[in-house]
Amino acid sequence: MVRVGVIGVGYWGPNLVRNLAGTDGVELVAVADRDEKKTAAVVRRFPTIRPLVEGADIIADTSVDAVVIVTSAESHYAIARQALEAGKHVLVEKPLTLDPDEGARLVELAAKRKRTLMVGHTFEYNPAVRRLREITGREDFGKILYIYSTRVNLGIFRPGINAMWNLAPHDVSIVNYITGESPMAVRAVGESFIKPGIEDVVFLYFEYPSGVAAHVHVSWLDPSKVRRVTAVGEKKMAVYDDLDSEQRLKIYDRGLESTLFEEGGITDYQVKLRAGDILSPKIANTEPLRLECAHFIDCVR
Ligand SMILES: NC(=O)c1ccc[n+]([C@@H]2O[C@H](COP(=O)([O-])OP(=O)(O)OC[C@H]3O[C@@H](n4cnc5c(N)ncnc54)[C@H](O)[C@@H]3O)[C@@H](O)[C@H]2O)c1
Structure with a gap:
């Protein structure tokens, strides 16, 4: 024990x-x-x-x-x-x-x-995030081009730390987990509207070694609650919406395909839209914290 x-x-x-x-x-x-x-x-x-x-x-x-x-x-x-x-x-x-x-x-x-x-980092144990990583890592998803994450709501205001320190660790851990990388460049810009020196809204931009770009928007000064991560790949796209209990994860077989063409001495790209099926895989209902605790105890052992 x-x-x-x-x-x-x-x-x-x-x-x-x-x-x-x-x-x-x-x-x-x-x-x-x-x-x-x-x-x-x-x-x-x-x-x-x-x-x-x-x-x-x-x-x-x-x-x-x-x-x-x-x-x-x-x-x-x-x-x-x-x-x-x-x-x-x-x-x-x-x-x-x-x-x-x-x-x-x-x-x-x-x-x-x-x-x-x-x-x-609870979200690394979230079955939807784990599935998102598995799907975005597959060949049929194509290389991940960019990921953006939105974690906003009205409140809960924390007096001691800003919205970035309170909320963005979740998003950073999700993007690092999906890409399997750590960012090599980070930019963050925030605004303090409620209390001077405590940023209520922060926009972060990350560049990963593999070329993936990521954007994170966190705020506790927003009209409605959003908890959404979108990953755009070369062949498919995926949306993880933590508030959609019916379809937490959606995989879009969609994209834009460009081919180079030459006509009358002019070379240009022809861009075609591909709009296929939207698939919502079944996600296990396991509580992420349960998996996190079990992992911790495993590590201790
Ligand atoms: N993983 C998640 O999804 C998630 C969600 C919410 C909060 N959190 C994290 O959990 C932590 C706590 O957040 P919270 O919302 O529960 O805060 P909270 O203020 O509600 O609770 C913190 C408690 O710690 C007690 N405390 C502080 N210092 C102490 C000490 N030295 N000895 C004994 N008790 C002490 C306080 O009395 C308070 O009851 C934060 O780091 C927060 O980021 C994580």
């Missing part, structure tokens, strides 16, 4: 608690939150879990093998560092840290201590 403690059971933490409780080989030992009402709610549902207050209380427990950090982004670095220094395996919610140097330091520390350090 891997003995696990969860730090932070605000909005998202209880989902990790529920999934860890249902993961084979996990003994959920304790949860910690500075808000005792939050830990009390967890214990009502899982009476064998010990409620604690400070994350440090879980880290100090020598019987705990692994720590899951679900606190606000600003606190991830300090808590994760403390946990790794105490020899714990760590699963930390996205974003790993708000400073790339701090992220690199954690990776180094985990390697030195021979401990697992994993970031909760």
Whole structure:
């Protein structure tokens, strides 16, 4: 059994608690939150879990093998560092840290201590995203030309970090996962409309080594909720709409084909539209967090 403690059971933490409780080989030992009402709610549902207050209380427990950090982004670095220094395996919610140097330091520390350090990039465990990767990787999809992702809504405004740090880790992880690459160039532009210095809307542009271009639009100042990723290939196109429970993934057998022609000494391209079937494959209903927790425990083992 891997003995696990969860730090932070605000909005998202209880989902990790529920999934860890249902993961084979996990003994959920304790949860910690500075808000005792939050830990009390967890214990009502899982009476064998010990409620604690400070994350440090879980880290100090020598019987705990692994720590899951679900606190606000600003606190991830300090808590994760403390946990790794105490020899714990760590699963930390996205974003790993708000400073790339701090992220690199954690990776180094985990390697030195021979401990697992994993970031909760939930969408890598999402069956629709996994299917999207499989389909866009096939020869009949053609080379991926570009991908764009939209993650917007009205709220939830977070006072400490901007919309990019809060939302875009999902999109970046999805695009990296689909392409199997990391971007070599990144541009990001944002605007702060609600509170100075906190960008509510951010547009990001990525260039990948293979030539794939990606665009991400995140915002918590938008009239309606959109969670959509579009991938355009040389032969087919795909749309993953997380809010469409009936047809979460659609594959369009569509494209533009150009052929070079010469007539009367003039050379030009003739562009033909190809509009074929739209296919919506069946997507398994497995909860991504369940797969993520199982993967973490596997890595720890
Ligand atoms: N993967 C996803 O889809 C997803 C979804 C939502 C949130 N998140 C991530 O989860 C993390 C938490 O988000 P949230 O919305 O649950 O935030 P939240 O503010 O609702 O909850 C955080 C909790 O941590 C507690 N806390 C903070 N520091 C602590 C410490 N040192 N010791 C004990 N308790 C402490 C707070 O009291 C609070 O209850 C963030 O990193 C966020 O990005 C991920």
